[in-house]
Amino acid sequence: xxxxxxxxxxxxxxxxxxxxxxxxxxxxxxxxxxxxxxxxxxxxxxxxxxxxxxxxxxxxxxxxxxxxxxxxxxxxxxxxxxxxxxxxxxxxxxxxxxxxxxxxxxxxxxxxxxx
Numbered sequence: 001x002x003x004x005x006x007x008x009x010x011x012x013x014x015x016x017x018x019x020x021x022x023x024x025x026x027x028x029x030x031x032x033x034x035x036x037x038x039x040x041x042x043x044x045x046x047x048x049x050x051x052x053x054x055x056x057x058x059x060x061x062x063x064x065x066x067x068x069x070x071x072x073x074x075x076x077x078x079x080x081x082x083x084x085x086x087x088x089x090x091x092x093x094x095x096x097x098x099x100x101x102x103x104x105x106x107x108x109x110x111x112x113x114x115x
Contacts, residue, residue, distance in 0.1 A: 001026065002104045004095040009109030012085055016113070020080040022095030022106055029053070029073045033098040036069065036080050038091035038111075045094070049080065062088075085113045 008020040020036070028034065035050035049069045050058045057069055068081040078095065090113050095106035 002031065002097055002099060002102075004097060004104055004106035006093065006095045006106040006109040009093060009111045011112045011114065013115050014086055014113055016085050017081070017083045018085065018111060020082065020093055020109060020111070022078040022080075024076045024097075026076065027073070028071060028076050028078060028097075031097050031099050034071065034078050035096050037094045037096050038089075039094070039108075040088075040091040043091075048093070051078070082111070085111075087113045089113050 003025040005023050006020060008018060010018060012018050032053050033050060036048040037045050038048050039045040048060050048063055049067060051069045051071055055071065059067060066082065066084045070079045082089065090111060092108040092110050094108045097104040
């Protein structure tokens with residue numbers, strides 16, 4: 001059973017940083033693909049970044065060089081370090097996992113970048 005819970009969102013000024021966490025109730029070691037999506041006001045949900053169990057990563061061009069994804073299997077947690085945040089990064093961020101043919105989503109955490 002995969003149950004994903006996000007945390008770490010909040011309000012930050014442009015240029016600031018946040019670290020999002022996505023914790024599984026059990027283990028993420030066996031989850032081959034995990035990542036983050038986001039949905040900004042008035043926009044469709046978009047893919048942000050993906051990480052595999054082998055720590056291979058792919059980033060959307062909009063966040064490349066600013067965001068870093070990582071996995072801590074011992075803590076059953078995935079992280080998204082977000083630096084140099086911009087107002088355009090404002091969105092609800094969703095943890096995402098793929099296991100076999102099934103996909104799982106967290107409840108979302110709000111990130112607001114504003115001065």
